[in-house]
Amino acid sequence: MAKTTQRxxxxxxxxxxxxxxxxxxxxxxxxxxxxxxxxxxxARLATGAGAIYWHVTDKNELLAMATDDVIARVMLVRxxxxxxxxxxxxxxxxxxxxAHPWAGAQLSRAPWQSAVGEIFESIGSQLDALGVAEQxxxxxxxxxxxxxxxxxxxxxxxxxxxxxxxPGTDRAAFLATIIARWTQRxxxxxxxxxxxxxRFRDHDDRAQFLAGIDLILAGAGTADKN
Amino acid sequence: MAKTTQRxxxxxxxxxxxxxxxxxxxxxxxxxxxxxxxxxxxARLATGAGAIYWHVTDKNELLAMATDDVIARVMLVRxxxxxxxxxxxxxxxxxxxxAHPWAGAQLSRAPWQSAVGEIFESIGSQLDALGVAEQxxxxxxxxxxxxxxxxxxxxxxxxxxxxxxxPGTDRAAFLATIIARWTQRxxxxxxxxxxxxxRFRDHDDRAQFLAGIDLILAGAGTADKN
DNA sequence: CGCTAATTGGAACGTCGTTCCATAAATGTC
DNA sequence: GACATTTATGGAACGACGTTCCAATTAGCG
Numbered sequence: 001m002a003k004t005t006q007r008x009x010x011x012x013x014x015x016x017x018x019x020x021x022x023x024x025x026x027x028x029x030x031x032x033x034x035x036x037x038x039x040x041x042x043a044r045l046a047t048g049a050g051a052i053y054w055h056v057t058d059k060n061e062l063l064a065m066a067t068d069d070v071i072a073r074v075m076l077v078r079x080x081x082x083x084x085x086x087x088x089x090x091x092x093x094x095x096x097x098x099a100h101p102w103a104g105a106q107l108s109r110a111p112w113q114s115a116v117g118e119i120f121e122s123i124g125s126q127l128d129a130l131g132v133a134e135q136x137x138x139x140x141x142x143x144x145x146x147x148x149x150x151x152x153x154x155x156x157x158x159x160x161x162x163x164x165x166x167p168g169t170d171r172a173a174f175l176a177t178i179i180a181r182w183t184q185r186x187x188x189x190x191x192x193x194x195x196x197x198x199r200f201r202d203h204d205d206r207a208q209f210l211a212g213i214d215l216i217l218a219g220a221g222t223a224d225k226n
Numbered sequence: 227m228a229k230t231t232q233r234x235x236x237x238x239x240x241x242x243x244x245x246x247x248x249x250x251x252x253x254x255x256x257x258x259x260x261x262x263x264x265x266x267x268x269a270r271l272a273t274g275a276g277a278i279y280w281h282v283t284d285k286n287e288l289l290a291m292a293t294d295d296v297i298a299r300v301m302l303v304r305x306x307x308x309x310x311x312x313x314x315x316x317x318x319x320x321x322x323x324x325a326h327p328w329a330g331a332q333l334s335r336a337p338w339q340s341a342v343g344e345i346f347e348s349i350g351s352q353l354d355a356l357g358v359a360e361q362x363x364x365x366x367x368x369x370x371x372x373x374x375x376x377x378x379x380x381x382x383x384x385x386x387x388x389x390x391x392x393p394g395t396d397r398a399a400f401l402a403t404i405i406a407r408w409t410q411r412x413x414x415x416x417x418x419x420x421x422x423x424x425r426f427r428d429h430d431d432r433a434q435f436l437a438g439i440d441l442i443l444a445g446a447g448t449a450d451k452n
Numbered sequence: 453c454g455c456t457a458a459t460t461g462g463a464a465c466g467t468c469g470t471t472c473c474a475t476a477a478a479t480g481t482c
Numbered sequence: 483g484a485c486a487t488t489t490a491t492g493g494a495a496c497g498a499c500g501t502t503c504c505a506a507t508t509a510g511c512g
Contacts, residue, residue, distance in 0.1 A: 105335070108334050108335075108375075108376065108379040108380075109331070109334075109335070109379060109383060110383055111379065111380045111383050112383065112387070112404050114407070114408060114411075117404075117405075117407075117408030117409070117416070117419065118408075120408075120418070120419060121408075121415070121416045121417075121418050121419050124418035124419070124422065125417060125418040127418075137418075137422070138422050138425050138426070138429065138434070139434060139437040139438065139441065140441065141418070141422075142434055142437075142438065143373060143437070143438035143441050143442070145376075146373055146376035146377045146380065146438060147369060147372055147373045147376055147438075148376070149334075149376040149379060149380065150334065150371075150372035150373055150374070150375040150376030150377075150378075150379070151372050151376075152376075153334040153335060153337065153375060153376070153379055154334075154337045154372065154375065157335060157336055157337050157338065161338070178338050178343075179343075181340070181343075182340060182343030182346075182347075183343070185340075189347075190343070190347045191347075191351060192346070192347050192350035192351040192353075192363075192367070193343065193346060193347050193350070196350065196363070196364050196367075199364050200364070203364065208364070208365060208368055211365040211368075211369070212365065212368065212369035212372060212373075212442075214445070215365065215366065215369050215442055215445035215446060216369070216438075216441055216442055216445055217445070218444070218445035218447075219440070219441035219442055219443070219444035219445030219446075220441060220445075221444075
């Protein structure tokens with residue numbers, strides 16, 4: 001018996017799921033979501049498109065694996081205080097999605113990905129220690145995850161737009177354009193947007209993201225504990 | 227002078243932005259996002275693809291207009307109490323997205339759409355009356371909108387999956403499958419998901435969505451006013 | 453070495469968004 | 483009413499994509 005089931009590498013440059021995902025992430029980071037093509041991937045790996053399909057079933061699977069890969073690196077947070085742990089997880093996700101916007105788009109588009117399961121678990125498992133009643137834990141975890149996914153989608157869209165805009169355009173000008181477009185049709189009909197326009201322009205995305213997390217945690221009745 | 231700039235209809239079945247958007251919505255509602263094609267649209271309108279491009283610049287624009295159209299019908303809420311107004315807007319959006327899942331996907335993918343501006347305004351303009359401090363209004367409105375967009379994307383994904391699954395599959399089985407897939411890799415590593423699995427299965431999406439809204443409003447310090 | 457199964461690379465298929473263009477219909481001008 | 487001009491139409495054609503197919507190559511094994 002004792003079949004040597006041991007997998008020996010065919011050759012050093014052999015294709016594998018890992019190498020394919022790695023190359024896909026590089027392409028996505030450099031060129032954005034639209035740049036990931038089986039042809040581009042095949043060119044970068046110096047092979048044909050058909051060979052890739054031997055290791056990967058789908059473009060969906062490929063995107064899912066790339067996203068899981070990028071997100072998993074961030075979920076390793078170990079903070080003692082539950083409140084800080086949740087904030088650290090959230091901020092880690094925010095930074096990861098800012099670095100890899102395509103992953104944000106993928107998360108909000110396919111919320112049943114295993115990465116979302118890990119996010120759910122990481123956040124939810126802190127709620128006990130935070131003092132959230134067991135009855136409310138699902139609601140709180142779900143609200144946090146949905147809020148994070150919403151921000152993820154928005155960040156991804158921002159990055160995509162930034163890629164399409166002339167490179168010199170800065171963020172303030174971009175936001176001003178958006179608000180102008182929103183309010184131009186009926187200037188009197190958008191008092192709130194007008195009131196907020198200035199604050200909108202020079203706000204810090206990251207700080208505002210965190211403010212949303214704190215808002216939800218505060219709503220869970222954990223304002224001044226932990 | 228007095229040029230008769232008055233537009234007279236070319237003929238009764240003439241193409242127009244309105245008719246195109248209307249047909250697009252019908253296709254999207256019946257067949258989902260993947261069914262909207264310029265060819266399918268041309269067939270339904272009994273014309274050619276090129277003719278559509280005379281009225282519409284892009285598929286993006288088409289999807290944006292369809293989404294704006296479907297969302298605008300919902301933003302007309304007029305409630306006296308600000309808290310109830312926000313809840314009514316949110317629930318209206320939830321129902322609209324459940325009826326037109328493709329619109330949810332589009333919203334979370336393109337958050338600078340004018341529909342999002344209207345959502346922002348509708349919600350934000352209630353915060354004064356709700357007693358939210360002006361300094362916090364942007365944070366609260368932003369958290370609400372992002373949460374809603376996150377749920378929108380998730381609902382859209384659910385609907386798409388439901389379309390792909392065998393028609394008999396019910397929601398409980400689907401959720402059980404997801405959770406099983408999430409937790410199978412390392413059963414001991416996902417205590418929270420296991421603890422929540424049963425509650426996950428038979429929860430009411432709409433109620434949970436509203437719970438998230440209330441959570442954020444509670445965090446804004448408006449728990450027992452209005 | 454020779455056999456089988458795993459793996460490769462590239463051609464080919466069908467579909468999509470979009471562009472192009474030769475018409476046709478409405479409008480403006482005399 | 484006839485002609486020129488703008489507005490609008492519909493279908494052919496282009497290039498890119500995801501995916502499938504398959505002949506050729508290579509690794510493992512007796």
